[in-house]
Amino acid sequence: MSNILEVENLKAYYGASQALHGITFSLVKGGITTLLGANGAGKTTTLRAICGMVRAEGFVAIDGEPVTGKATEAVVRLGVGHVPEGRGTFTELSVEENLRVAAYTRRDKAAVARDLEMVFTYFPRLKERMAQQAGTLSGGEQQMLAISRALMLGPRLMLLDEPSFGLAPLIVQEIFRIMRRINEEAKVSMLLVEQNAALALDLADHAYVLETGRVVMSGTSAVVKSDEQIRKSYLGY
Amino acid sequence: MEQLLQQVASGLANGAIYALVALALVMIFVSTNHINFAQGEMAMFSAFICWQLIHWGYPFWIALPATMLFSFVIGVLIERIILRPLHTAPLLSVVVVFIGLLAIFHSLAGAIWTHTVKPFPSPFPNFSFAGSGIIGPHQIGMILVAVLILALLFCFFRFTPLGLAMRAAALNPTSARLVGINVDWMLALGWGLAATVGSVAGVLVAPVVYLEPNMMAGILLYGFAGALVGGISSPGGAVAGGFIVGVLENMVAYLGYMLERATGFYLIGNGEKLTVALLMVITVLTLKPSGLFGHVTVKRV
Numbered sequence: 001m002s003n004i005l006e007v008e009n010l011k012a013y014y015g016a017s018q019a020l021h022g023i024t025f026s027l028v029k030g031g032i033t034t035l036l037g038a039n040g041a042g043k044t045t046t047l048r049a050i051c052g053m054v055r056a057e058g059f060v061a062i063d064g065e066p067v068t069g070k071a072t073e074a075v076v077r078l079g080v081g082h083v084p085e086g087r088g089t090f091t092e093l094s095v096e097e098n099l100r101v102a103a104y105t106r107r108d109k110a111a112v113a114r115d116l117e118m119v120f121t122y123f124p125r126l127k128e129r130m131a132q133q134a135g136t137l138s139g140g141e142q143q144m145l146a147i148s149r150a151l152m153l154g155p156r157l158m159l160l161d162e163p164s165f166g167l168a169p170l171i172v173q174e175i176f177r178i179m180r181r182i183n184e185e186a187k188v189s190m191l192l193v194e195q196n197a198a199l200a201l202d203l204a205d206h207a208y209v210l211e212t213g214r215v216v217m218s219g220t221s222a223v224v225k226s227d228e229q230i231r232k233s234y235l236g237y
Numbered sequence: 238m239e240q241l242l243q244q245v246a247s248g249l250a251n252g253a254i255y256a257l258v259a260l261a262l263v264m265i266f267v268s269t270n271h272i273n274f275a276q277g278e279m280a281m282f283s284a285f286i287c288w289q290l291i292h293w294g295y296p297f298w299i300a301l302p303a304t305m306l307f308s309f310v311i312g313v314l315i316e317r318i319i320l321r322p323l324h325t326a327p328l329l330s331v332v333v334v335f336i337g338l339l340a341i342f343h344s345l346a347g348a349i350w351t352h353t354v355k356p357f358p359s360p361f362p363n364f365s366f367a368g369s370g371i372i373g374p375h376q377i378g379m380i381l382v383a384v385l386i387l388a389l390l391f392c393f394f395r396f397t398p399l400g401l402a403m404r405a406a407a408l409n410p411t412s413a414r415l416v417g418i419n420v421d422w423m424l425a426l427g428w429g430l431a432a433t434v435g436s437v438a439g440v441l442v443a444p445v446v447y448l449e450p451n452m453m454a455g456i457l458l459y460g461f462a463g464a465l466v467g468g469i470s471s472p473g474g475a476v477a478g479g480f481i482v483g484v485l486e487n488m489v490a491y492l493g494y495m496l497e498r499a500t501g502f503y504l505i506g507n508g509e510k511l512t513v514a515l516l517m518v519i520t521v522l523t524l525k526p527s528g529l530f531g532h533v534t535v536k537r538v
Contacts, residue, residue, distance in 0.1 A: 051415070053411070053414075071414075071419075072414040072415065073414050073417045073418060073419050073420075076414070076415060076416065076417040077417045082415045084411070084412070084415060088409065088411060088412035088415060089409075089412070090405050090408050090409050090412060091408075091409075092408050093401075093404065093405065093408065097401055097404075097405075100398070100401060101398075101401050101402060101405045101413075101416055101418075102416045104398055104401070104402050104405075104416055104417055104418055105416070105417035105418075149416065152416075153416065153417065
């Protein structure tokens with residue numbers, strides 16, 4: 001089985017300070033992998049480095065195509081839907097405009113229309129809010145919009161940065177259920193960054209644990225879940 | 238009464254020009270947070286290009302689109318070549334570059350076409366009609382062309398994918414990149430469009446103020462006033478602000494004239510128009526800093 005994402009010895013820098021010290025991992029096509037770790041471990045930075053949003057060195061390949069050093073929009077055009085930290089909603093645009101602009105790179109109108117219908121089956125609430133200014137949506141709805149925006153790209157790989165952040169537990173469960181459906185039905189591979197390790201390990205098949213910019217542990221979710229150290233530090237029991 | 242209508246009509250005609258200049262300023266401001274001080278001189282330079290084409294024998298309605306195209310290319314080139322390296326530069330460096338551009342266009346126009354004042358023929362036919370006493374054909378033409386340009390731009394930004402992408406790039410560059418938009422090119426395109434809109438203003442106003450390198454100096458200030466009054470972050474507001482400033486400055490002059498006739502004292506008149514415009518700016522900025530139509534951006538944190 002081939003890998004949708006290949007990361008080797010990835011280093012990333014914010015100005016003079018180094019945030020990633022050479023991390024290596026991969027993501028199987030169709031799989032869900034999660035990156036766990038405390039604040040400042042480098043999870044968000046990893047996603048940003050993959051998308052060319054921070055200065056990075058090392059090797060990154062999307063479906064076999066090397067993307068290190070490429071501009072963000074060029075990486076995105078390979079089918080990478082990044083749902084960023086803070087959701088990145090175009091708050092002044094309407095929900096409909098947010099979804100339309102997300103399909104900006106696609107020329108196949110019929111496929112875009114199909115994907116819009118798909119988005120509505122996952123998130124019927126967005127259909128009711130089409131004309132509404134996106135900034136006035138609730139936090140949960142904005143997260144749904146952010147995921148939908150990534151879906152409208154027609155992605156092969158989704159990078160999800162803390163989709164549970166700041167949301168009520170019920171909404172989080174709903175969103176994670178839908179993420180599983182998207183993974184299974186739309187065959188989108190996912191790289192998930194989460195503070196909520198229990199939730200992430202339930203969804204993902206593989207996990208990597210980061211500490212201060214290095215991978216300290218990895219394996220299938222089941223293995224990582226049963227590790228005593230992980231249980232104490234991240235799962236809290 | 239007829240005099241009042243005349244003043245309103247000519248205010249609307251001037252306002253159309255201010256609206257175009259204000260819109261050009263706002264288009265660059267919303268995507269870069271910079272005020273392009275060279276906007277007026279770029280428009281003046283475009284007016285000279287148009288004049289040159291007409292002088293070479295091309296009809297006006299060919300010269301105008303050619304001028305707009307030329308201005309678009311110049312705008313794009315300025316962004317790509319001069320401003321691109323300054324993307325992370327401090328604000329003051331950018332301001333200095335704008336002032337440098339202003340000086341360059343000013344002296345370039347003077348060097349090529351001299352500082353002698355040139356008449357610029359009105360492209361609109363001179364005919365008389367029912368309202369001739371109130372508004373002249375060139376003034377009607379100015380308003381119509383300006384409104385047409387504004388309507389086209391509105392449709393472009395509202396209904397086309399490229400227009401939407403440009404708005405997205407201005408509102409949130411990071412997210413725009415994440416949906417695959419090349420934000421750098423959107424900025425350059427915005428500069429090109431702003432230069433095009435400005436060029437129309439320059440060409441339309443040239444028959445009124447006559448063609449010379451200083452012709453846009455005052456108009457840029459009025460356009461700036463319009464943009465601030467309407468709201469520097471709101472394109473629609475800037476257009477409305479331009480018209481408001483145009484009509485109000487004439488109203489003030491008209492009021493002064495009526496006062497003088499009634500009391501015999503000169504209080505305010507044509508000479509104080511610019512002062513009034515600047516007072517309006519200060520008043521609006523003091524009472525409602527986001528402008529009449531601007532909105533304060535509220536962020537969820």
